[in-house]
Amino acid sequence: MSSATRLLERSPYLHEDYSSDLALFPYSAKRIAAIVILVAAALALPMVATDFIVNVVNFTLIAVIGAIGLQLLTGMAGQLSLGHAAFLGTGALVSSGLWFHFELPFWQAVPLAAVAGGLVGLLAGIPALRLRGLYLGITTLAVQAIVAVAGLKYQLYLQRRYGTGADLNVPRPNIGFFTVETVRQWYFLLAVIALVGLGFAANLARSRLGRDWVALRRREVVAESLGVNVARQKLVAFVLSGVFGGIAGALLAYYFRNVSIEDFNLQLSVEYLAMIIVGGLGSVQGTVYGAAFVTATPFVVGEAVDRLGLTKSLGANLRGIELGVFALAMMAFLLFESDGLAGVWKRLKAYFVRWPYRYTSLSRGSR
Amino acid sequence: MDLTVFVDIAKLAGIYLGMALGFVIVYRASRVLNLAQPGLIMLGAFATLTYLPKYDSGPRATPAFWLTALALVAGGAVVGLVVYVALVRPMAGESRVSIVLMTLAVLFLLEAAVEVHWRGERGFMSLPGNQVNYTIFGTHVRLFDLVPLVVGLAMWSGVAAFYKWSKAGIRIRAVAESPALAARRGINIDRIGALSWALAVAVAVVSAFTSGTQGPVSGLLVGSALKGFTVALVGGLDSIGGLLPAALIVAASEVITVRWVDQQWGEAIPFVVLLVVLMIKPWGLAGTVEELERV
Numbered sequence: 001m002s003s004a005t006r007l008l009e010r011s012p013y014l015h016e017d018y019s020s021d022l023a024l025f026p027y028s029a030k031r032i033a034a035i036v037i038l039v040a041a042a043l044a045l046p047m048v049a050t051d052f053i054v055n056v057v058n059f060t061l062i063a064v065i066g067a068i069g070l071q072l073l074t075g076m077a078g079q080l081s082l083g084h085a086a087f088l089g090t091g092a093l094v095s096s097g098l099w100f101h102f103e104l105p106f107w108q109a110v111p112l113a114a115v116a117g118g119l120v121g122l123l124a125g126i127p128a129l130r131l132r133g134l135y136l137g138i139t140t141l142a143v144q145a146i147v148a149v150a151g152l153k154y155q156l157y158l159q160r161r162y163g164t165g166a167d168l169n170v171p172r173p174n175i176g177f178f179t180v181e182t183v184r185q186w187y188f189l190l191a192v193i194a195l196v197g198l199g200f201a202a203n204l205a206r207s208r209l210g211r212d213w214v215a216l217r218r219r220e221v222v223a224e225s226l227g228v229n230v231a232r233q234k235l236v237a238f239v240l241s242g243v244f245g246g247i248a249g250a251l252l253a254y255y256f257r258n259v260s261i262e263d264f265n266l267q268l269s270v271e272y273l274a275m276i277i278v279g280g281l282g283s284v285q286g287t288v289y290g291a292a293f294v295t296a297t298p299f300v301v302g303e304a305v306d307r308l309g310l311t312k313s314l315g316a317n318l319r320g321i322e323l324g325v326f327a328l329a330m331m332a333f334l335l336f337e338s339d340g341l342a343g344v345w346k347r348l349k350a351y352f353v354r355w356p357y358r359y360t361s362l363s364r365g366s367r
Numbered sequence: 368m369d370l371t372v373f374v375d376i377a378k379l380a381g382i383y384l385g386m387a388l389g390f391v392i393v394y395r396a397s398r399v400l401n402l403a404q405p406g407l408i409m410l411g412a413f414a415t416l417t418y419l420p421k422y423d424s425g426p427r428a429t430p431a432f433w434l435t436a437l438a439l440v441a442g443g444a445v446v447g448l449v450v451y452v453a454l455v456r457p458m459a460g461e462s463r464v465s466i467v468l469m470t471l472a473v474l475f476l477l478e479a480a481v482e483v484h485w486r487g488e489r490g491f492m493s494l495p496g497n498q499v500n501y502t503i504f505g506t507h508v509r510l511f512d513l514v515p516l517v518v519g520l521a522m523w524s525g526v527a528a529f530y531k532w533s534k535a536g537i538r539i540r541a542v543a544e545s546p547a548l549a550a551r552r553g554i555n556i557d558r559i560g561a562l563s564w565a566l567a568v569a570v571a572v573v574s575a576f577t578s579g580t581q582g583p584v585s586g587l588l589v590g591s592a593l594k595g596f597t598v599a600l601v602g603g604l605d606s607i608g609g610l611l612p613a614a615l616i617v618a619a620s621e622v623i624t625v626r627w628v629d630q631q632w633g634e635a636i637p638f639v640v641l642l643v644v645l646m647i648k649p650w651g652l653a654g655t656v657e658e659l660e661r662v
Contacts, residue, residue, distance in 0.1 A: 080464045082402075127642065130649050133657060134400050134463060138600055139645060141593070142638035149635040156631075266593070270471050277468055320482030327476035334469050335457055 042191060046184040054183045056299050061190035062251050063291035067275045068197045068284075069244025074273065075282040076210060077237035078217025080137030083124060083144035084272045087117045087245025088252065089264030093151050095250035096168040096259045100158070106173035106180075110250045117246015118239045120147065125238025129231045132220065144269060151261030167258040186255065193251070197244060202284045204240075213237060214282075274330045280340030289341035297329070298322040370506040372622060374513075380618035381515030382581065384523050385574035386595025387602065387610055389567040392526065394604045395543045396563030398463070399455060403470040405592030406477030407568050411443055411575035412584040413485050415492050422495035432495070440572045447568030451561050474589075481586070492579035511580040518577045519614070522570055527607050535562060543605060594621075594634075597641040603654020613652055616640060 046054055070084045091113035098104040098112060124143040128136055158164045173180045173189075180186055204210045212233045215223035224230045253259045271294055279290025301322050305314050314321065333340055386408060393401040418439065422432045450473060458466045499510035530536040541549040542559045550556050574595075578588060598617050602609030617637045625633030650656050 074464065078462070078464065080467060127645060130646055132649065134467065135600065135604070135645060135649065135651075137464075137467070138400070138596075139642055142597070142641050145635045145638040149631050152631055267475075270475065273468055273471065277465075281465075316486065317483045320479045320486075322479075323475055323482065324479035327472045327479055330472040331454065331469065331476070334461075334465055334472065335454075338461065338465065 046187050051183055054187050056296055058183060058186050058190055058255065060288075060292045060295040061187070061194045062248055062255060063272075063275060063295050064194045064288055065190075065197050065251065066245055066248030067272055067279075067287045067291045068201045069241040069248070070272045071276050071279075071282070071284065071287045072201060072204065072213075072244070073237045073241035075276050075280075075287075076205065076217065077213035077234060079128070079234060079237060080134065081124075081140045081241065082137060082266070082269055082273075083140035083142075083147075084241070084245055085264040085266070085268035086124070086140075086144040086147040087120055087242045088249035088268065089147055089151055089261050090120045090242075091117045091246030091249025091251075092253040092259045092264065093154065093168070093249075093261060094246070096170045096253045097154070099170045100162075100164075100168060106170075106254055107175045110247060113246045113250035114243045115246070117242040117244070117249065119242070121238040121240070121242020121245070122235065124242065125235040128234040128238065141266075144266065148261060148264065151264070155261060167260045168253075169258045170254055172257070173254045190251065193247070197247075198284060198288070201287070205284060209233060209236060217282075271326070274326060276340075277330060278333050278340055280342030281338075283340065283342035285345075286340050286342030289345070293329070293341065294326065297326055301325055370504055370508075372626065374506065374508055375622045375626075376615070376619045377516045378512050378581070378618075379515075379622055380614040381517070381519035382574070382577055382591075383595045383598040383618055384519035384610060384614040385515070385570065385577055386592050387598035387614065388519075388522055388526060388607075389570045389574065390596055390599040391602070391604065391607060391610060392563050392567040392570065394599070395607075396539050397455070397560045398605075399470065400463070400467045400604070401470050401567065402467060402596075403450065403473035403477065404567065404571060404596070405589040406474040406481075407443070407446065407571040408575050408578070408592045409481060409586065409588045410446070410477050411439065411568075411572035412492070412579060412588055413481055413488075414442070415439055415572070415575055415579060416488070416490055416584045417485075419493055421493045436576070440569050443568040443572035444565035447564040447566070448561055450568070451564035455564070456557065456560065478586070478589070487586075489583045489585040491583050492576070494576070494579055514580050515577045518573065520611075522573060523607070523610060526566070526570070530607065535559075539563060594637045597637040600641055600651055601644045603651030605655050606651065606653040609651055609653030613644075616644075 045057065049057070066084070066088055069087065070081060073079050073081050094116040095106075095109040095113040098109045104112070120143070124140055127139040131139060155168070158168070175189070180189055212223065212228045215226065215228050216230050216233060220230055249264075275290035275294045276287060277290070278293045279288070280286030302318060305311060305318065305321070337343055339346070386404070389404045389407070390401055393399055393404070415436075419435050420431050421428055454469055454473060455466070458469050494511075496510045496514070501508045501510070530540055538549070538554050539559055539562070541552070541554055542556055546556055549559075574592075575584075575588075578591070594617070598610065598613045601617060602611075602613030617640050620640050621633050621636050624636045644652065
């Protein structure tokens with residue numbers, strides 16, 4: 001058999017030697033075709049979609065970047081974080097504060113926001129040296145409360161000292177020589193950042209660090225006796241979570257062009273948690289599905305109410321309805337599909353790959 | 368002598384005691400961190416706002432008032448039962464993080480329900496005794512300043528006595544100690560879980576009453592109930608005995624900060640206390656050590 005036909009016929013599940021088992025990307029013709037189609041679709045999207053849709057996609061991409069951070073911490077390392085909004089809020093305030101005081105441009109402010117997010121992550125992770133289990137998760141709630149008050153104090157100080165409004169404003173982002181103005185330009189910028197983040201997370205999952213995280217998620221004491229430096233790896237998870245949160249926060253600040261710490265509340269933290277549950281805890285591609293689901297739900301609910309002509313009767317309750325749909329979706333995934341949308345996708349794929357045989361998912365036994 | 372500081376501390380400690388009690392009851396029986404509790408307190412408060420009749424608007428109003436209050440507490444117990452059976456019980460065996468997320472989903476469903484049904488309404492509960500004042504050691508004290516601590520202490524000691532002496536309470540303690548062994552001895556763990564959830568939500572409704580003595584009912588109640596949650600952690604999540612000192616410590620630091628340092632930092636101070644106490648005693652003041660500290 002020539003290698004070309006083998007490439008065409010090989011199933012991604014069939015490993016004939018160790019090198020294929022270890023391969024980073026188990027290439028097959030179908031897979032390459034899928035990647036080409038995806039890239040083409042991503043490039044074509046801003047040309048065909050309306051501004052409204054590109055806008056929703058942009059929100060999703062920012063959410064993806066933030067959710068990667070939470071996925072690393074909660075999904076992979078198994079540490080509950082109820083304070084992800086603190087990292088986002090830090091990034092947003094730091095990037096806009098840097099503009100306000102020093103007129104630092106976008107491309108310098110985002111890395112500094114990442115550093116600030118990482119520092120807050122480090123602070124949030126310090127209790128990890130002492131605490132275990134759910135007690136540690138709750139300290140993140142404490143960090144959230146403290147960051148919220150610190151941010152509020154900062155905003156009040158600015159209002160008193162410089163007479164700014166309630167919100168902080170930033171200009172359009174400038175990347176050295178180019179100013180991002182339209183939603184379509186934003187789309188390409190955000191897509192690149194999200195892709196780099198996703199690639200980083202996917203690779204991290206295969207690294208020693210990622211494997212340590214999975215070990216300490218399963219059982220901390222066993223992980224420690226196997227030689228995993230539990231406290232250190234937890235701290236690293238918190239710092240990385242803070243870095244991604246900080247970047248997403250800075251992007252949010254520049255996308256809306258104004259910031260207020262009040263928007264970074266417990267509800268935002270829980271929305272991010274919902275993203276990784278709906279997407280699938282611990283799954284990198286699930287992060288994308290979950291972020292899309294949670295971001296799009298309010299828009300879809302709003303559109304549905306509008307299209308069905310219910311605006312009169314339900315319009316005033318829109319926020320409550322959105323929240324309810326979101327809570328019910330979260331419950332449904334927790335009860336019926338604990339692997340999230342990533343699990344659904346895996347099963348669907350397995351069904352078609354093996355058709356007409358009816359084997360269940362390959363990963364079922366090993367999980 | 369100005370005793371208002373002590374009155375404020377006692378008042379706040381009483382409220383926190385009631386709010387934290389519900390968290391501890393659930394955690395003891397099922398090791399579930401119940402983040403839905405603030406939502407249940409808020410639901411109780413809004414239901415009270417709507418259904419509780421005026422205390423003294425007629426000769427038949429007084430029994431109607433007490434019966435409605437009782438019915439609200441009983442309704443709370445039923446809600447607790449439903450939440451347990453429909454949403455928490457099916458999650459048995461899932462990771463603890465997933466179960467916490469389920470309670471968060473319940474919190475948001477409750478917030479959504481309150482938002483749709485009450486639509487940003489706010490107002491004062493029609494509780495009796497609003498106008499009653501005393502003068503103690505030259506300090507002006509309202510009856511409503513004393514009610515929270517009295518009610519909080521009554522609930523707290525009531526639950527402690529229930530755990531100590533009643534048959535069901537002893538079973539709950541057995542399950543808290545070791546669910547597997549308790550099940551072996553013929554204790555129905557499901558029933559214990561259901562009982563604890565019912566009790567916790569009934570306690571939440573009573574906490575809603577006491578918080579109603581202090582201010583209007585509004586969505587902001589969730590935030591203050593979350594501060595009650597820090598009390599449960601400071602005391603130790605499964606410890607009833609640790610609750611009282613924890614409530615006093617947290618309330619005292621909050622009142623002192625608000626009064627002499629800064630209003631906004633006062634909002635965050637319970638969380639700072641939480642961090643400090645947990646860094647010194649990782650399982651709270653009197654909580655059970657659940658895992659090995661080091662290998």
